[in-house]
Amino acid sequence: MRKILFMALAVLIAAGCAESEKGTLCVKIAPAIRTRVTGLHFDTGDRIGLTISKGSVPYAENVPMTYDGTAFTASGLSWYNDLNEKSVLTAYYPYAEGGRPDEFTVSSDQTQGNGPSDLLAAVKTDVTPVSAPVGMIFYHVMSLLTIVVSNSSSAAVTGVSVGGLVPTAEIDYSAPKAAAKSGVAAAEVKACEVKSGATYRAILVPQQAALTVTVTTDDGRSHTKTLSSAQLESGRRYDMSVLVTNEEIQISLSGDIGDWEDGGSLDGSGSGDGGDDDSQTLSYGGVTYRTTTVGETVWMAENLRYVPDEALLTKGIWYPDGNEDAEYVREHGMLYSFTAALGGAQAVSGAPVRGICPAGWHVPYIDELQTLAAGPDFGFTLAGMWNSISKNYVSSAKSGYLMSATTDDGGSSYSVLLFYASGGNPAISPQTAANGVSLRCVKDAK
Numbered sequence: 001m002r003k004i005l006f007m008a009l010a011v012l013i014a015a016g017c018a019e020s021e022k023g024t025l026c027v028k029i030a031p032a033i034r035t036r037v038t039g040l041h042f043d044t045g046d047r048i049g050l051t052i053s054k055g056s057v058p059y060a061e062n063v064p065m066t067y068d069g070t071a072f073t074a075s076g077l078s079w080y081n082d083l084n085e086k087s088v089l090t091a092y093y094p095y096a097e098g099g100r101p102d103e104f105t106v107s108s109d110q111t112q113g114n115g116p117s118d119l120l121a122a123v124k125t126d127v128t129p130v131s132a133p134v135g136m137i138f139y140h141v142m143s144l145l146t147i148v149v150s151n152s153s154s155a156a157v158t159g160v161s162v163g164g165l166v167p168t169a170e171i172d173y174s175a176p177k178a179a180a181k182s183g184v185a186a187a188e189v190k191a192c193e194v195k196s197g198a199t200y201r202a203i204l205v206p207q208q209a210a211l212t213v214t215v216t217t218d219d220g221r222s223h224t225k226t227l228s229s230a231q232l233e234s235g236r237r238y239d240m241s242v243l244v245t246n247e248e249i250q251i252s253l254s255g256d257i258g259d260w261e262d263g264g265s266l267d268g269s270g271s272g273d274g275g276d277d278d279s280q281t282l283s284y285g286g287v288t289y290r291t292t293t294v295g296e297t298v299w300m301a302e303n304l305r306y307v308p309d310e311a312l313l314t315k316g317i318w319y320p321d322g323n324e325d326a327e328y329v330r331e332h333g334m335l336y337s338f339t340a341a342l343g344g345a346q347a348v349s350g351a352p353v354r355g356i357c358p359a360g361w362h363v364p365y366i367d368e369l370q371t372l373a374a375g376p377d378f379g380f381t382l383a384g385m386w387n388s389i390s391k392n393y394v395s396s397a398k399s400g401y402l403m404s405a406t407t408d409d410g411g412s413s414y415s416v417l418l419f420y421a422s423g424g425n426p427a428i429s430p431q432t433a434a435n436g437v438s439l440r441c442v443k444d445a446k
Contacts (some may be wrong), residue, residue: 025079027052029065029072029091030133030328031122044069047095053088054080062099065091071133079129086126090173091136093120103181105168106142106203110192111159117142117203121176124327135327141171141178143232147191147200147213151244155217160200160242163188163212164226169205177234180207188214206234215244223248284358291443294372298443300361303333303381308343308356316340318436320383322393332383332396335436338414341403353405357441364442366406366415366428372442373417373426380419386436397421401429401437 029050031042046067052060059080065072072091080087092100094116106117122136151157167187169178186209191200211230215223223244232238243250282289282300285308290301307317317340320332341363342355352362364372373380382400384393400419407414416437418429431437 025129025131027060027065027074027077027079028133029089030070030135031067031072031138042067042093046093048072048091048093049095049100050074050077051090051100053090054085059087062096064095064097083129086128089122089124089127089134089136091122091138092173093138100173102171103168104141104171104178106189106205108167108187109190110202111190112192114144114192114201114203119171119178121171121173123173123176132323135323135325135331137327137330139176140235141176141206142169143204143206143234144237145191145202145204145232145240146194146237147202147240147242149198149200149215149242149244151197153217153244153246155219155221155246157197157215157244158218159193159216160191160202161188161214161216162191162202162204163214164210165189165204165232166207166209167205175234178206179234180205180209204232206232206236208232213240213242215242217244225250282358282361297368297371297445299372300440300442302440303383304336304357304439304441305329305333306356307334316436318386318393320438321396332381333438335383335386336403336439337388337436338403338407338431338433341439342405352444355405356439361441361443363403363405363439366404366417368442369402369404369417370428372440380440381438382419382421383438388432388434388436401431403431403437403439407433 027050029048031048044067047064048067049062050060050065050072051058051062060077063074063077065074065077090100101119104119110117119141120138121141122138124134124136127134145162147160147162149157149160164186166180166184167189168181168184170181171178189202189204191202193199194201208229208231210226210228212224212226217223225242225248280291282291285306287305289304292299292301316337318335319329320335321328323329323332336356340356342353345353345355354361355363357363380400380402382396382398384396384399385401386393398421400421401416402419404415404417412433413430414433416429416431417426419426
């Protein structure tokens with residue numbers, strides 16, 4: 001049966017896939033990703049492996065798809081004919097010609113980069129053939145350890161390695177997540193130097209074990225310290241501080257969470273979940289948002305996607321680019337009119353307006369937005385705009401807007417921060433109150 005399926009797929013590929021052919025829809029994947037070790041997005045030329053399953057039968061298996069800067073495509077991969085039949089799409093990165101890896105081993109030598117060890121996976125259920133790209137969110141399935149080194153010794157640091165951990169994982173693509181494979185011996189992983197002599201990163205297999213950190217110096221010495229029970233989880237980043245002296249090294253757990261989801265403490269004492277003051281996430285309306293701290297101010301690191309009343313859809317709240325796909329909405333957030341965002345409240349200069357933001361948070365003023373945009377690694381996701389006059393969408397491929405509560409004329413218009421897809425500095429721009437734009441809430445000052 002599998003041989004027949006592969007022969008059928010080969011015929012499809014040979015025949016090509018052209019949207020102009022009646023009834024033929026090419027399979028395309030629009031990826032969303034929180035953070036890669038090597039960057040914030042996929043790069044042109046990156047390849048994923050895609051499997052499409054209809055029930056227990058694979059329609060396509062481990063098909064290589066290449067990123068063109070907008071979506072992943074594969075020459076000749078077309079959808080099946082039944083437009084109502086649902087399937088499950090599973091994808092992973094980086095692509096392996098030998099087939100989707102059920103086991104994955106991180107590199108023992110990551111000194112030249114962590115990328116090959118950063119396994120990403122995505123799954124989407126109940127997919128039917130469509131002409132538009134299918135949105136899929138790719139998640140890290142390994143763990144990331146960032147080691148910040150403070151050196152007070154008389155010798156220069158030449159390398160950092162992590163030992164005591166199993167380097168091979170078994171992969172569960174339905175989650176997706178990974179766990180250490182039983183029966184495999186622990187091994188040492190040489191970390192990648194991110195900042196000369198000061199910051200190192202290692203991709204590790206999720207597991208609970210004794211973790212050993214070794215720092216080498218140019219006087220030929222090695223300094224080793226062990227954490228008796230480290231807890232690593234899939235998709236989590238952990239920060240560790242290491243102090244090197246002439247006699248020994250000292251280890252402490254620390255650091256704000258940046259790239260990946262917060263894994264809390266390596267000893268398992270924190271989870272990174274919930275909306276507490278010191279958390280790097282915010283739970284609101286059944287959705288968990290990442291947050292970021294700029295200066296002394298805490299911001300949502302994702303566009304708001306809260307819908308207080310379904311009746312408001314198309315009457316003050318709109319889907320981004322008109323796309324109702326759940327994964328696309330998760331990545332881009334919803335679009336809000338000024339009235340809907342403020343929840344009927346009146347904006348008063350200097351006074352925080354909660355609007356539809358969570359309790360203890362507010363719609364930012366334009367000066368707050370400017371401070372946010374000037375911060376490091378802001379990473380605003382363009383979501384376009386709903387134009388209430390022309391009754392159409394301004395594509396997210398062109399621009400994006402962040403709403404403020406700053407208004408000078410009683411609320412018929414207000415200020416937004418305008419971002420261009422082509423780059424450059426964001427600009428302050430007036431916006432009609434009835435138009436729909438993105439919103440990021442800011443936490444009230446203590």
